[in-house]
Amino acid sequence: MSLKISTGAEPKALSDLVKYEVTPSFTRATGLFKAGSGAAVAIGLGLIVGLSGALSIAAAAAGGNTGNGAISGVALGAKAQPGVYSVEAISAGTNTATFAVFDPSGNRLADAVTGAAYDNSQIAFEIADGETDFGVGDSFAITVTETGAGKYAPLDLSAVDGAQTVAGIALADLTVPDGSDAPGLVLVNGLATVLRGELTYPDGATVAQKAAIDAALLARQIKVVNAI
Numbered sequence: 402m403s404l405k406i407s408t409g410a411e412p413k414a415l416s417d418l419v420k421y422e423v424t425p426s427f428t429r430a431t432g433l434f435k436a437g438s439g440a441a442v443a444i445g446l447g448l449i450v451g452l453s454g455a456l457s458i459a460a461a462a463a464g465g466n467t468g469n470g471a472i473s474g475v476a477l478g479a480k481a482q483p484g485v486y487s488v489e490a491i492s493a494g495t496n497t498a499t500f501a502v503f504d505p506s507g508n509r510l511a512d513a514v515t516g517a518a519y520d521n522s523q524i525a526f527e528i529a530d531g532e533t534d535f536g537v538g539d540s541f542a543i544t545v546t547e548t549g550a551g552k553y554a555p556l557d558l559s560a561v562d563g564a565q566t567v568a569g570i571a572l573a574d575l576t577v578p579d580g581s582d583a584p585g586l587v588l589v590n591g592l593a594t595v596l597r598g599e600l601t602y603p604d605g606a607t608v609a610q611k612a613a614i615d616a617a618l619l620a621r622q623i624k625v626v627n628a629i
Contacts (some may be wrong), residue, residue, distance in 0.1 A: 451564035468535030591622025
């Protein structure tokens with residue numbers, strides 16, 4: 402009598418990926434995965450996902466500004482955050498001013514100066530000097546708004562629609578049809594522990610980028626470990 406030996410690889414199981422989670426009803430969420438555009442999208446168990454939603458951007462000068470220069474060329478960058486960016490003059494002179502730029506979380510970004518294109522990977526713009534010079538304290542508000550309901554999509558570090566920000570980990574294989582959204586299960590919160598070797602990071606992600614992704618998951622109380 403001989404034994405039949407299978408040489409095929411066993412499909413990945415959820416228990417291979419998730420080694421601990423405090424309460425599935427809290428740690429998991431069912432949501433829509435974004436439809437493919439021109440082709441179906443394959444979602445695999447362990448794929449790190451973002452939450453895609455259309456973003457829009459608009460800028461406005463503060464009502465009490467001394468200077469009458471205008472802001473133009475306002476555009477989204479790859480790492481744009483929903484919320485209000487503050488652009489405030491911290492020094493000013495004849496035909497020139499320097500502006501401090503703060504993101505929606507209050508983090509100070511690189512300064513902007515009049516007459517020079519500004520692009521810090523989150524937002525881009527240019528402030529022109531006007532007939533009346535800017536004064537210290539003059540400001541602009543740049544508002545980034547999410548205009549569409551979030552849908553899960555493979556994490557894309559170059560995206561500008563939210564898919565560049567870690568939102569969780571896919572918990573099942575799924576094929577999202579071309580042109581049609583599909584529901585799927587995602588690990589979105591902890592406490593949870595997952596194995597690094599069972600995760601699928603974005604193609605081409607560097608060691609530093611993977612470390613940043615792991616940190617973003619940990620911020621959601623999802624701990625990535627090498628072994629249990």
